[in-house]
Amino acid sequence: MFNPSKIVGLPVSRIDGPLKVSGTAPYAAEHYEPGMLHGAIVLSAIATGKIRNIDTSKAEAVPGVVKIYTHENRPSAAWWDSKWQDSVAPPGSPFRPLEKPHIQFDGQPVTLVIAETYEAARDAASLVTVEYKAETPETNLHTVYPNAYEPKKKRSGIQPPPKPRGEPEEAFAGAAYRISAEYVMEGEHHNPMELFATTVLWESDQQLTVHDKTQGSQASRDYICNIFGLDPDDVVVKNAYVGGAFGQGLRPKHQLFLAVMASLDLKRSVKVEMSRQEMFALTWRPSSLQTVSLAADADGMLQSVMHHAVQATSRYEDYQEVVVNWSGLAYKCDNAKLTYELAQVDMSTPGDMRAPGAATGVLALESAMDELATEIGMDPLDLRVKNFIHFDQNGDKQLTSKALHACYREGAEAFGWSERSAAPRSMRDGHDLVGWGMATGFWEAGMAPAEAKVRYAIDGKVTVSAAATDIGTGTYTILAQLGAEAFDVPIEAVHVAIADSTLPTTGVEGGSWTAASTGSAVQIAAEAVKATLLDMAQDMENSPLGKAKPEEVVIRDGRLVLDVNSQVGIALSDILASKQLSSVEEPGKAGPDMLQMRKFVSYTHSAVFVEVKIDEQLGVIRVTRVVSAIGAGRILNPKTARSQILGGIVMGIGMALHEESMIDHRTGRIMNHNLAEYHVPAHADISDLEVIFVDEHDDKASPIGVKGLGEIGIVGVAAAVANAIYHATGTRFRHFPITIDKILESQLKHA
Amino acid sequence: MLHADAERMAIPIVITLNGRQERLNVAPWVTLLDLLRGPMELPGTKKGCDHGQCGACTVLIDGQRVNSCLKLAVTLDGAEITTIEGLGQPGNLHALQQAFVDHDAYQCGYCTPGQICSAAGLMNEGHAHSREEIRELMSGNLCRCGAYTNIADAIEQVMGQRSGKSYKEAAE
Numbered sequence: 001m002f003n004p005s006k007i008v009g010l011p012v013s014r015i016d017g018p019l020k021v022s023g024t025a026p027y028a029a030e031h032y033e034p035g036m037l038h039g040a041i042v043l044s045a046i047a048t049g050k051i052r053n054i055d056t057s058k059a060e061a062v063p064g065v066v067k068i069y070t071h072e073n074r075p076s077a078a079w080w081d082s083k084w085q086d087s088v089a090p091p092g093s094p095f096r097p098l099e100k101p102h103i104q105f106d107g108q109p110v111t112l113v114i115a116e117t118y119e120a121a122r123d124a125a126s127l128v129t130v131e132y133k134a135e136t137p138e139t140n141l142h143t144v145y146p147n148a149y150e151p152k153k154k155r156s157g158i159q160p161p162p163k164p165r166g167e168p169e170e171a172f173a174g175a176a177y178r179i180s181a182e183y184v185m186e187g188e189h190h191n192p193m194e195l196f197a198t199t200v201l202w203e204s205d206q207q208l209t210v211h212d213k214t215q216g217s218q219a220s221r222d223y224i225c226n227i228f229g230l231d232p233d234d235v236v237v238k239n240a241y242v243g244g245a246f247g248q249g250l251r252p253k254h255q256l257f258l259a260v261m262a263s264l265d266l267k268r269s270v271k272v273e274m275s276r277q278e279m280f281a282l283t284w285r286p287s288s289l290q291t292v293s294l295a296a297d298a299d300g301m302l303q304s305v306m307h308h309a310v311q312a313t314s315r316y317e318d319y320q321e322v323v324v325n326w327s328g329l330a331y332k333c334d335n336a337k338l339t340y341e342l343a344q345v346d347m348s349t350p351g352d353m354r355a356p357g358a359a360t361g362v363l364a365l366e367s368a369m370d371e372l373a374t375e376i377g378m379d380p381l382d383l384r385v386k387n388f389i390h391f392d393q394n395g396d397k398q399l400t401s402k403a404l405h406a407c408y409r410e411g412a413e414a415f416g417w418s419e420r421s422a423a424p425r426s427m428r429d430g431h432d433l434v435g436w437g438m439a440t441g442f443w444e445a446g447m448a449p450a451e452a453k454v455r456y457a458i459d460g461k462v463t464v465s466a467a468a469t470d471i472g473t474g475t476y477t478i479l480a481q482l483g484a485e486a487f488d489v490p491i492e493a494v495h496v497a498i499a500d501s502t503l504p505t506t507g508v509e510g511g512s513w514t515a516a517s518t519g520s521a522v523q524i525a526a527e528a529v530k531a532t533l534l535d536m537a538q539d540m541e542n543s544p545l546g547k548a549k550p551e552e553v554v555i556r557d558g559r560l561v562l563d564v565n566s567q568v569g570i571a572l573s574d575i576l577a578s579k580q581l582s583s584v585e586e587p588g589k590a591g592p593d594m595l596q597m598r599k600f601v602s603y604t605h606s607a608v609f610v611e612v613k614i615d616e617q618l619g620v621i622r623v624t625r626v627v628s629a630i631g632a633g634r635i636l637n638p639k640t641a642r643s644q645i646l647g648g649i650v651m652g653i654g655m656a657l658h659e660e661s662m663i664d665h666r667t668g669r670i671m672n673h674n675l676a677e678y679h680v681p682a683h684a685d686i687s688d689l690e691v692i693f694v695d696e697h698d699d700k701a702s703p704i705g706v707k708g709l710g711e712i713g714i715v716g717v718a719a720a721v722a723n724a725i726y727h728a729t730g731t732r733f734r735h736f737p738i739t740i741d742k743i744l745e746s747q748l749k750h751a
Numbered sequence: 752m753l754h755a756d757a758e759r760m761a762i763p764i765v766i767t768l769n770g771r772q773e774r775l776n777v778a779p780w781v782t783l784l785d786l787l788r789g790p791m792e793l794p795g796t797k798k799g800c801d802h803g804q805c806g807a808c809t810v811l812i813d814g815q816r817v818n819s820c821l822k823l824a825v826t827l828d829g830a831e832i833t834t835i836e837g838l839g840q841p842g843n844l845h846a847l848q849q850a851f852v853d854h855d856a857y858q859c860g861y862c863t864p865g866q867i868c869s870a871a872g873l874m875n876e877g878h879a880h881s882r883e884e885i886r887e888l889m890s891g892n893l894c895r896c897g898a899y900t901n902i903a904d905a906i907e908q909v910m911g912q913r914s915g916k917s918y919k920e921a922a923e
Contacts, residue, residue, distance in 0.1 A: 017852035018844060020860030021867060023795015023835035030794035118789055119780055193799045193807055193861040193895050243797070243861025244895050276800040472859030472896050643855045643898060650897025675804040675893060682890040686899040 008478075008485045011639035015491065016241075016476045025241045028213040029197035029273045036199075037066055039262060039272035040121035041255070042111035042128045043281060044103045047137035047668025048346045051101040051110060051130055058127040059113060064120030067266060068128070069112040069258075074098040075265050077257075083226040086251050087219045087508060090349065091153035092317030097254040103132065104316060105348040106669040107281025112258045114270065137346035137668025141287045141312045148310045148341035155320040158357075162328055162394040166335030172304040175295030179371045183292065183364040184735045186660040187312065188285040190353050191680055194243020196282070197273035198256045200263040206230060208263065210237045212256050215249040216508030217501040218467050223252040224260045237501040242471040242509075246651070247352035248283045249471070250510050280673035283351030284661060286312040286319065288360050292327065292368035300378050302333040302387045309361060313342045314349040321357030326442050327365045328394040329603075331387035346668050352510060354651055355711035358443050359718070363655070363736065366439035366719030371732065379422065380723065381412060384440055392601050400602040403631035403696035404440065407607035410692050411438075411629030415609035424730035425750075432613040432622075435728025441606035441716030445516070445633065445707035448507035449591035452521035454483065456529050457583035458576045460558055462487050464525075465497035468518040469509035472647075473710055474640030478515055479522055481636060482704075486526035488555050504587065512604070512708030515636060517590055520703040525588025532584050533560050537575045544568045590703060602701040604632040604712040608649075610720040614728050619743035622687070623653050623721060629692040633707035638693065641709050645691045648713020654681045655714070656721035660737050764828040768793075769837025775824070783819040783827060784808045787834060795835040795864045799893070806892030809865035809872070810834050816872025818891075835864035838871065846912065847871055850905035858896035866892045870906045874913065882907060 019025035056068045069075075077096070078084060084094040097109050111128050115121035138144055154160055172178060194213060201209040208230070214220045214237070221237040224230060242249065259272040288311045295304040307327040313319045324338040353359070373380040390402050412418065420436045421427055427434035452466040464483040470476045476496045483494040497503060506518050531550045537543050537560055545553060545560065545568070554563045561569025576584065611625040626649050635641045658679040662671045672678045701707045718736060726732050731746040761776035768791070777786060784801070787793045787810070796819055799807030803821040810819045811833040839845035847867050850856070857863040869892045879885045885906050886899070894902065 013852050014855065016860070017855075017857075018841035018848075020857055020863050021835075021844065021848035021851045022838075022840050023793070023864040024841065025860055026794065027797075027861065029798075030788070032792050118785055119778065123780070191895055193797070193805065193859065193893065195798060241861075242859060244859040246895070273798070276802065276804075472857070474858075639855045640858075643858050643896070643901065646900060647858060647897035650899065651895075674802055675800050676802070680893055680895055681897070681899075682893060683886040683899050683903070684890040686886070686897070689900050 006485055007491060008481045008636055010637070012477060012481060012491060012637055014474060014477045014640060015480050015496070027194055027241045027243050028199060028211045028239065029271060031199040031201065031211045033201055033269045036269045036271055037114050037116065037262070037266065038118040038121045039258060039270060040113045040125035041109045041258065041272070041274070041278060042125050042130065043278060044106065044108040044110050045130065046103055046132045046134040047106040047139065049103050049132050049134040051103065052133050053131040054111060055129045056111070059124035062120055062124040062127065064116040065124045066114045066116060069098055069262065070110065071098045071101050075261055078227045086223045087216065088250050090155040090317045090319040095316065095348065097257050105281065105314065105346060107278060109254050109258065112262065114262050114266065139345045139347055139663045139668040140665040141289060141343060141345060144343040144345055145289060145310055148343040151318040151320055151342050153318065155318070158320045159322055159325060161324050161338040161340050164337040165393070168304045168306050168335040168337040171335040172293055172295045172306065175303040176298045177372065177376045178295045179368060179375050180291065180293040181368055181371055181734055183290045183367060185288045185360055185363065186736065187287040188353060188655065188659045189280050189661050189678060190246040190248035190283065191279065191675065191678065192244030192246055192248060195274045195276065196253045196255050196279060197271070198259040199271045200259045200269060202263045202267060202269045205264065205267070206234045208235050208260065210235065210260065212237055212239055213242055213249055214239050214252060215242065215245050215469055215471055215510055217469065217499060218505060219508050220252050220256055221501040224256065227257065228260060228264060238499055239469055240499045242469060245471045246354045247356060247510060250352055250508050251283065253282060276675060277673045280661065280670045281348055285353035286350035288323070290364040292364050294368050294372045296372060296376055300376050300383050300386050302331050303335060305333045305336045307365065308339045310341045310343050312345045312347065312350060314347055315344050317349040318342055319350045321360065323357045323361035325394055326358055326361045329392045330365060330440065330442060331384070332389035354648065355443055355715045358711065358715045359655065362442060362715050363718045366716055367722055367734065370437065370723040370726065381408060381417060381438055384408065395601055397601040398599055400600050400700035401633065401696050401698040402603065402605060403694045404605040404607065406694035407605055407629035407631050410694055411607040411609050411627050414690055414692060415627040417609060424727050429613060431615055431617065433616055433728040435612045435614070435724040435726065437720045437723025437727055438607065438609045439716035439719035439723060441608060441712055443512060443604045443712040443715055445602040445604050445701050446511055446513055447517045447590065447592045447702050448511070448513045450506040450517035450521040451504035452518060452525045452588050453504050453585055454522060454525035454529050454588065455583050455585035456487055456572065458573050460489055460493055462489055462494045463497060464494060464522050465503045466506050466518050466521060467501055467503040468498045468506045468514055470498065471509050473509065473514065473644060474637060475514055477640055478519060478636045482519055482522045483526065486523065488557060512710040512712070516702035516704070516706040516708050519636065519706055520590035521588045523704050524590055525586050528586035528588055529584055530555060532586055533572060533575050536579050537570050540570065540575070540578050543570065545570060596700055600700055602707060604630070604707045606630045606712050606716055608716045608720040610724045612721060612724040612728055614725065614743060616747060619740045619747055621657055621725065621740070621743060625688045627690045627692065628713065629694055630712060631694050631696045632709050632712060633696050633698040633701050634705035635693050636706060641693065642691045644709045645713035646689055649689050649717050650681050650686055652714040652717020653685065653721060655736065656718035657737050657739065762825045764825060766827055767831040769833060777824045779823065779825050781824050783810070783822040783824045786824045787819065793834055793836055797861055797864055799862065806869060807862050807865040809868040809892060811868055811872055814875050816869045835868055838867065846909045847905065850909045854901045854905040856901040856905040857898050862892060862894045866894065866902055874910060
């Protein structure tokens with residue numbers, strides 16, 4: 001690293017902030033062109049069966065309607081499944097909009113209306129009548145549980161559970177303390193505030209500019225090029241601003257296909273925006289049934305860990321997550337058995353939602369750890385500290401770093417954990433029962449291959465470019481910080497060009513990879529620019545840097561100078577002028593270090609402490625305080641980093657208390673497909689949240705020491721809330737979300 | 752922009768939009784939100800649900816915060832409408848906009864215009880006298896990125912500035 005932190009590491013305000021607060025940051029549906037057409041989608045009113053007939057006559061009579069597409073007249077598209085598989089597709093046959101009369105899930109798009117105005121499209125869509133031959137759907141995970149199976153084909157990037165180690169059953173049977181419990185989690189929907197939308201600007205039969213709501217512009221480009229046989233050089237996909245996604249935008253959505261299809265067919269620009277209801281027919285966090293069995297000896301040392309999970313998937317794809325593996329690496333235990341299965345339901349394929357797998361698996365593990373602590377009569381934090389391990393027993397690998405002790409210590413101190421009275425129902429505040437709970441969180445700190453370019457111009461302006469995305473995570477800002485620091489220029493002098501498929505290749509914005517991956521690529525490219533400038537400087541006559549090595553020089557105040565003596569150096573503008581250049585640009589490339597990965601594995605960690613207050617009469621639960629202490633390596637920007645953790649906490653509270661996609665299992669349809677009935681936490685639900693980043697130095701997780709923050713904030717939160725509710729009420733709730741009706745039922749028993 | 756039939760049905764209205772008088776012919780089924788985001792090309796007002804459930808489309812109508820997705824444009828003849836674009840622009844941000852930047856009171860930024868317009872409306876109402884009341888009275892504006900505590904910080908700061916002293920003291 002050169003130029004040790006000056007702006008990197010500071011709480012810089014987002015560089016895109018003024019645009020966002022003034023409504024001038026354009027999102028996918030906010031691009032205009034005269035004569036643009038608008039699309040509206042008709043959704044299936046059954047979950048399984050077949051379309052018998054679609055009557056579009058009334059819709060066609062609506063003035064302004066241009067064309068109506070159904071499975072009967074849809075233009076042709078790619079035949080092979082492989083052409084429809086996007087960069088993160090699970091094994092199976094991806095959904096193809098309007099291809100067949102068969103209905104595979106509630107809310108499946110069955111008709112696209114294209115009209116001259118949005119209102120005409122919407123009104124015409126409401127006049128399309130579809131006759132179905134409905135079949136009986138099966139959407140209840142409990143019912144299909146006996147049919148669960150181990151996925152035959154593994155999803156790329158998803159580590160299957162490790163083989164059992166030791167003798168978990170025997171150790172369980174012989175242990176002093178044992179608990180075994182089943183945890184149920186209902187499905188969730190991401191519900192980013194921005195609706196999925198695509199604006200296609202038609203230039204010619206081959207040339208399109210597409211503004212898409214996606215977590216990867218290149219993933220969307222490749223998807224439509226594969227399906228429509230377009231040349232990737234002729235299609236530009238942009239996603240300058242993404243109004244939240246949380247994983248729902250990792251895979252291309254049907255509006256992208258439909259908008260491009262209509263645009264190519266009609267040779268006009270087309271905009272298609274989903275409705276909120278439609279967003280419940282997409283990617284969701286799968287419902288799950290989990291059994292965790294834990295055993296400990298008389299001292300509280302874990303003797304056996306067994307964790308079995310069954311997760312819902314669709315009939316057409318085997319979507320998979322890493323759910324149970326966390327239980328084998330969280331704490332020291334020589335006897336472990338971890339198993340993971342899928343069961344198919346008649347719903348759309350689930351997908352990644354913030355901390356996919358960990359949010360689910362750690363919820364069960366950390367609830368079970370609390371139950372074990374109760375069984376032993378031990379403080380829940382002490383139990384975790386006692387079983388701490390600085391090693392990954394699943395893969396027999398060393399950890400690049402694990403500052404979890406510091407998370408426990410600093411989190412507990414900030415929260416005041418030592419004041420906790422151990423017995424349930426022993427803390428009160430007026431009419432409220434008070435409960436304190438805690439949990440540990442884990443997430444894998446990974447890198448994806450990423451490329452970037454960095455340019456330094458003679459006027460002192462720096463341009464950083466990569467196809468990366470900012471979904472609210474702060475990518476624009478951290479890349480600007482890295483660019484500013486590398487060239488010792490103010491952040492205002494850095495232009496960040498991202499969110500465009502023509503820029504250097506990166507993966508999708510997911511998995512908490514972007515800062516580590518693209519950030520490293522930017523730093524490496526900046527190093528390369530500096531090395532090139534040094535080469536040029538050494539070509540100059542009487543160069544004062546004649547014998548300097550790249551690691552001996554730094555850029556300060558617009559000059560390339562010796563690190564040990566800033567007096568010795570040359571102005572960058574003079575170096576460029578000596579070659580008659582106005583700028584110099586170099587590429588950079590970063591990715592996982594395969595050699596190192598044989599020995600080391602990297603995780604982020606957290607310790608989450610939660611206070612709840614529960615009105616004894618009404619059953620109302622309030623999360624009144626949360627302290628989340630995070631160990632995630634180097635923090636590039638504490639301001640945006642803190643926001644990511646806050647967001648994770650809020651979504652974790654939603655997972656614990658509110659969020660549930662309710663399905664009428666008789667019809668297989670989602671009943672609460674709106675933001676009034678699918679409750680996401682609101683202002684009034686969120687009180688006092690504190691985020692602590694503990695010191696964690698890591699020189700292996702990524703070249704810039706970053707581990708990533710997008711997921712870790714949510715992991716463990718729901719368990720900590722549930723554990724606090726147990727402490728408050730003395731009742732263990734194992735069915736999530738823990739809604740008011742469940743609390744009331746248990747309170748009646750106490751009354 | 753409007754189709755022939757819509758034009759035939761269109762009703763003339765005059766509104767003041769961000770300080771400028773606009774004479775418009777709007778079809779009776781067009782919501783204020785779709786008028787802004789469509790023909791007016793003012794997409795700062797966001798569509799998050801179209802059902803009045805998320806608050807992303809909040810604008811100020813005669814100083815009051817309103818979900819623009821629930822207002823038919825034809826009902827607004829004579830109204831004064833302020834959208835986020837009219838509140839302030841980069842280089843000349845409204846105090847609330849600047850406070851949102853300073854407090855990182857957003858992430859993706861999509862609910863942000865609605866939050867800010869709602870906060871401006873909240874201050875006009877004068878009912879919020881504590882952080883709890885801010886939270887309660889801002890609960891019509893969802894933020895899926897979970898920036899709530901930062902949003903409350905930003906609003907609290909501006910309310911404090913406006914009253915010249917802490918608004919908490921002012922309430923006492």
